[in-house]
Amino acid sequence: MDLLPTFAMLGGGKVPGDRVIDGKDISSLLLDPDNAASPHEAFFYYRLAKLNAVRSGPWKLHADGALYNLDEDIGESRNVAGRHPEVAERLTNRMQEFEARLKENSRPVGKHPNPQYLVPR
Numbered sequence: 001m002d003l004l005p006t007f008a009m010l011g012g013g014k015v016p017g018d019r020v021i022d023g024k025d026i027s028s029l030l031l032d033p034d035n036a037a038s039p040h041e042a043f044f045y046y047r048l049a050k051l052n053a054v055r056s057g058p059w060k061l062h063a064d065g066a067l068y069n070l071d072e073d074i075g076e077s078r079n080v081a082g083r084h085p086e087v088a089e090r091l092t093n094r095m096q097e098f099e100a101r102l103k104e105n106s107r108p109v110g111k112h113p114n115p116q117y118l119v120p121r
Contacts, residue, residue: 061091
């Protein structure tokens with residue numbers, strides 16, 4: 001999520017350097033939306049805990065291999081993977097690389113040392 005890097009920048013802080021943070025600072029999108037561009041090259045869609053699709057530019061590739069050009073087909077009704085195998089392959093590789101990075105850099109869920117302080121009294 002882009003919340004940590006964005007709020008850190010807006011508040012004059014810094015993102016921790018001792019771990020991989022996959023979010024990016026999107027403060028320019030909030031402060032000057034007419035002149036800002038997304039810092040992301042791709043956006044990954046999850047359904048529950050499973051990677052479901054990736055979008056890059058006008059292209060959206062689903063995990064089942066269906067490819068859509070959202071500039072021409074916002075309703076995702078025409079699968080064009082057969083006409084654009086190079087795009088499907090590029091986005092498939094991007095999904096695989098993203099999942100590998102996520103697995104490599106995931107951290108276990110933290111536990112509060114004194115959980116009784118988390119429950120309101």
